[in-house]
Amino acid sequence: MDIIRTIAEMQATSRNWLREGQTIALVPTMGFLHEGHLSLVDHARRNGTRVVTSIFVNPMQFGPTEDLERYPRDEQGDLKRLEERGNHAVFLPGPTEMYPNGFETYVETEHLPQHLCGLRRKGHFRGVTTIVSKLFNAVLPDVAVFGEKDYQQLLVIRRMTVDMNFPVRILSAPTLREPDGLAMSSRNTFLSPEERIAGSSVYKALQLAREAVAKGENDAIRIRELMMQTIEQTGGRVDYVAVVHPDSLDELELVQNRAHAAVAAFFGNTRLIDNLRLLG
Ligand code: AMP
Numbered sequence: 001m002d003i004i005r006t007i008a009e010m011q012a013t014s015r016n017w018l019r020e021g022q023t024i025a026l027v028p029t030m031g032f033l034h035e036g037h038l039s040l041v042d043h044a045r046r047n048g049t050r051v052v053t054s055i056f057v058n059p060m061q062f063g064p065t066e067d068l069e070r071y072p073r074d075e076q077g078d079l080k081r082l083e084e085r086g087n088h089a090v091f092l093p094g095p096t097e098m099y100p101n102g103f104e105t106y107v108e109t110e111h112l113p114q115h116l117c118g119l120r121r122k123g124h125f126r127g128v129t130t131i132v133s134k135l136f137n138a139v140l141p142d143v144a145v146f147g148e149k150d151y152q153q154l155l156v157i158r159r160m161t162v163d164m165n166f167p168v169r170i171l172s173a174p175t176l177r178e179p180d181g182l183a184m185s186s187r188n189t190f191l192s193p194e195e196r197i198a199g200s201s202v203y204k205a206l207q208l209a210r211e212a213v214a215k216g217e218n219d220a221i222r223i224r225e226l227m228m229q230t231i232e233q234t235g236g237r238v239d240y241v242a243v244v245h246p247d248s249l250d251e252l253e254l255v256q257n258r259a260h261a262a263v264a265a266f267f268g269n270t271r272l273i274d275n276l277r278l279l280g
Pocket of ligand 1: 027028030031035036037039040102145146147149162173174175176179183184185186
């Protein structure tokens with residue numbers, strides 16, 4: 001497995017592969033890899049002949065009061081897991097490789113970030129779209145794989161890819177969960193044993209919302225209350241619960257055709273997010 005730390009070497013490697021007729025599939029991550037990330041690598045292997053996983057904890061997508069400094073890292077463990085999974089190259093740039101002195105160019109979607117996490121984390125999606133653009137230009141992928149776990153991010157990346165004419169096919173992969181339903185996340189490592197148990201209420205809330213809709217509930221206010229109560233009962237602090245249109249992310253009043261639920265909640269200092277299709 002190639003371990004590549006500079007943009008120039010990454011581009012040279014990818015150009016060689018493309019000349020050989022390989023197809024390159026990129027899996028962007030922030031590392032501390034778990035089975036959810038590795039399932040994206042599996043998906044990438046099915047959709048390309050060379051898989052590049054990037055590991056970069058992107059300072060630009062963290063707010064000033066967020067957990068950049070304590071974000072978990074395990075480079076050696078990540079490399080071992082990727083090698084075992086048949087990944088071909090790891091792109092591991094440092095912060096000054098991606099943002100050298102004088103950096104001042106950004107890629108930003110306008111409307112999609114005005115919802116859900118974008119309202120709570122100002123500048124977050126601008127950081128995401130800027131780094132993913134840079135990763136596309138460094139890795140030159142034919143395909144890139146993103147998790148449905150970060151549903152708003154997936155929509156933002158799809159929009160950006162179309163709008164900026166990146167010649168990259170965006171694929172999504174389903175959320176991998178722990179046995180009690182908690183979505184796998186690098187941040188789960190921060191949870192105390194009590195918070196870890198309470199954290200499973202996020203998925204329970206989403207499931208209850210879907211069941212309510214299946215039984216005919218169509219009032220989005222009542223569905224939001226149901227989700228809120230389910231999480232607060234366990235001691236979780238809700239950041240938002242939302243029932244939205246799956247494409248525009250506009251809040252719904254009535255669930256009639258297509259609808260998606262999204263949740264962010266704090267357990268202690270750890271913010272967990274999850275989402276689920278309710279209808280359509
Ligand atoms: P992150 O390292 O958190 O930035 O995530 C990197 C990629 O892995 C993103 O596309 C995420 O949506 C995806 N991902 C994170 N958690 C999961 C999960 N539990 N199941 C599937 N994909 C995930």
